[in-house]
Amino acid sequence: MADVKRSPWLLHYDAASCNGCDIEVLAALTPVYDAERLGVVNTGDPMQADILLVTGGINDQCAPVVKQLYDQMPRPKVVVAVGVCACTGGVFKDTYNIHGGVDTCIPVDIYVPGCAARPQAIIDGIVKAVELFQKRSDEHDALVKARKNGGSGNA
Amino acid sequence: MAKRSVIPFGPQHPVLPEPIHLDLVIEDEKVVEAVPNIGFVHRGLESLADKRDFNKMVYVIERTCGICSFGHGLGYVESVEHIMNVEVPDRAKFLRVIWAELGRMHSHMLWMGLMADAFGFENLFYACWRVREKILDLHELTAGGRLIFSVNQIGGVNKDITPEMMQQILKSLDEIEEEVKPLEKAFVNDYSVQSRLKGVGVLTKQQAHDLGCCGPFAKASGMSFDYRMTGYEAYKYLDMEPITGTNGDSFDRCTVRIKEVYQSIDLIRQAISKIPEGDINVPVKGMPNGEYMARIEQPRGEAIYYTKASGKKYLDRFRLRTPTFANLAGLTETLKGADLADVPILILTIDPCISCTER
Numbered sequence: 001m002a003d004v005k006r007s008p009w010l011l012h013y014d015a016a017s018c019n020g021c022d023i024e025v026l027a028a029l030t031p032v033y034d035a036e037r038l039g040v041v042n043t044g045d046p047m048q049a050d051i052l053l054v055t056g057g058i059n060d061q062c063a064p065v066v067k068q069l070y071d072q073m074p075r076p077k078v079v080v081a082v083g084v085c086a087c088t089g090g091v092f093k094d095t096y097n098i099h100g101g102v103d104t105c106i107p108v109d110i111y112v113p114g115c116a117a118r119p120q121a122i123i124d125g126i127v128k129a130v131e132l133f134q135k136r137s138d139e140h141d142a143l144v145k146a147r148k149n150g151g152s153g154n155a
Numbered sequence: 156m157a158k159r160s161v162i163p164f165g166p167q168h169p170v171l172p173e174p175i176h177l178d179l180v181i182e183d184e185k186v187v188e189a190v191p192n193i194g195f196v197h198r199g200l201e202s203l204a205d206k207r208d209f210n211k212m213v214y215v216i217e218r219t220c221g222i223c224s225f226g227h228g229l230g231y232v233e234s235v236e237h238i239m240n241v242e243v244p245d246r247a248k249f250l251r252v253i254w255a256e257l258g259r260m261h262s263h264m265l266w267m268g269l270m271a272d273a274f275g276f277e278n279l280f281y282a283c284w285r286v287r288e289k290i291l292d293l294h295e296l297t298a299g300g301r302l303i304f305s306v307n308q309i310g311g312v313n314k315d316i317t318p319e320m321m322q323q324i325l326k327s328l329d330e331i332e333e334e335v336k337p338l339e340k341a342f343v344n345d346y347s348v349q350s351r352l353k354g355v356g357v358l359t360k361q362q363a364h365d366l367g368c369c370g371p372f373a374k375a376s377g378m379s380f381d382y383r384m385t386g387y388e389a390y391k392y393l394d395m396e397p398i399t400g401t402n403g404d405s406f407d408r409c410t411v412r413i414k415e416v417y418q419s420i421d422l423i424r425q426a427i428s429k430i431p432e433g434d435i436n437v438p439v440k441g442m443p444n445g446e447y448m449a450r451i452e453q454p455r456g457e458a459i460y461y462t463k464a465s466g467k468k469y470l471d472r473f474r475l476r477t478p479t480f481a482n483l484a485g486l487t488e489t490l491k492g493a494d495l496a497d498v499p500i501l502i503l504t505i506d507p508c509i510s511c512t513e514r
Contacts, residue, residue: 014174014510016196016198016510017221018218018303019173019508019511020218020224022172023172024302026172026284027284027291030268030281030284031284032288056196057198059195061194061197065174069167091214091215091218092199095199095200096199097197097198097199116301118301
């Protein structure tokens with residue numbers, strides 16, 4: 001976190017969560033825990049978001065929604081799975097309607113465990129996501145620069 | 156006649172913490188009809204009844220919803236206790252009331268915050284959630300968890316609240332009461348808040364009754380219906396009156412919930428002053444055999460827990476009717492004729508808990 005240059009925007013989506021983690025994500029963004037001091041800000045618009053926080057497992061109905069949100073986000077992007085349901089399916093893994101964690105649907109970078117995930121753990125996940133986002137952005141910038149200079153773009 | 160058009164609302168929407176999809180049929184900025192489409196959070200929780208034994212089901216059912224988690228556990232254990240004829244110790248009943256009322260307070264504070272966010276008052280949203288953190292600290296102090304803390308078990312509770320913790324609860328309640336007062340002022344007296352809430356989404360008492368609404372949504376329309384009045388658990392030892400509104404608009408739903416926060420503070424104080432000494436649980440032997448329908452008052456209204464067992468380790472059937480499900484009919488009724496800009500507020504005034512409803 002030493003040299004954060006970017007201020008990524010967060011998008012939160014409740015896939016098939018029990019609300020516990022959703023409320024903790026919101027609690028982590030409110031002033032008591034204040035995740036916004038890390039330079040992130042909550043947004044409702046996928047087109048402007050850089051980090052996607054998904055809570056809960058994936059079922060048939062919400063899989064296309066999660067996929068669409070992920071596709072609408074501009075590159076580079078980072079996905080954080082918040083809570084044990086988002087990581088593996090959790091207590092609902094054995095039910096008929098849950099496919100499993102978020103990684104059954106979209107690629108996930110960071111897994112935050114817990115039922116419900118505590119705000120401290122979520123903030124830890126956000127910190128890791130911000131670092132990863134910065135790394136990816138730098139790579140992305142280098143790629144664009146190389147292409148501009150007539151390179152192959154494989155930088 | 157103006158041209159009709161359909162505007163999709165949700166499942167991902169800035170004011171909604173949970174996914175629900177509504178097809179809003181619009182005519183000149185007015186909603187003519189709202190068609191809800193649900194199923195985004197359906198997990199199939201009830202089907203776990205034949206994979207987890209009846210003791211472990213408590214933990215599954217508490218995960219129906221992260222907000223009213225304690226209440227769901229309470230409704231389920233109450234239904235199994237009735238089937239097995241377990242006499243729960245009085246102390247456990249009082250402890251359950253204390254936790255249930257703390258849950259109601261945190262749920263209503265959360266709702267007040269989300270409501271403030273919906274009408275664009277972000278400062279008030281943060282202020283409400285700051286007070287709510289104090290209630291979560293009490294959860295953590297007494298039970299060890301912030302939202303889902305699994306203290307219910309069949310035959311009582313598995314954690315006791317010590318006298319020192321009781322003192323801390325009383326101290327925190329005094330602070331919370333002082334901090335809610337200015338927030339109440341903002342909701343009740345603020346001109347711009349009133350202009351967004353007064354007269355918006357009126358549901359008459361007759362409509363609320365006919366559509367089977369429950370909880371603060373029905374109470375705001377003047378239906379004096381609160382299942383706590385029947386005196387389940389330790390409520391029979393406590394004095395309370397159901398809080399009702401008169402106009403049935405969004406403003407009344409707001410004030411009913413704010414008054415319920417004060418009522419919960421009062422109930423916890425009464426419970427702490429009357430709590431008897433004794434055991435907190437009794438040993439339970441054997442398997443449940445029979446069926447029972449338990450009803451409890453959740454923060455959002457009356458919830459029904461149906462359990463059917465046939466003397467085996469696994470239950471035959473578990474069914475849950477949640478308050479939001481009952482209120483969805485009232486919601487689609489209030490949405491008719493509403494302005495498009497008021498739709499998020501109206502959806503929030505029933506305090507929707509989609510993950511309870513879809514399980």
